[in-house]
Amino acid sequence: MYLYTSGMTVLVQIRDVDERVRDELKSRAAVEETTLNASPEVAARAGRRQPRRSDVFERSRARSERSGTPSAEVIRAGRDARGAIPQG
DSSP states (O other), rough: EEEEEEEEEEEEOOOOOHHHHHHHHHHHHHHHHHOGGGGGHHHHHHHSOOOOOHHHHHHHHHHHHHOOOOOHHHHHHHHHHHOOOOOO
């Protein structure tokens, strides 16, 4: 992959893309009435709106640490409230 910068736009070339993937991307671009060349820009903009995986895990970890009650106890209490689970 290489980048070419000219003014405000950047040319991105991606090599070794499977033909089926390329065809799927072209098909999606046609449905969205855009071009295959615009697809990476659209994907990049959408990606910026998505939180990073590490941020999601950190927020999840922080929530579980605030709880103070282990999840196994919460599950067990829910099962006990519904009654005994029949053993196979």
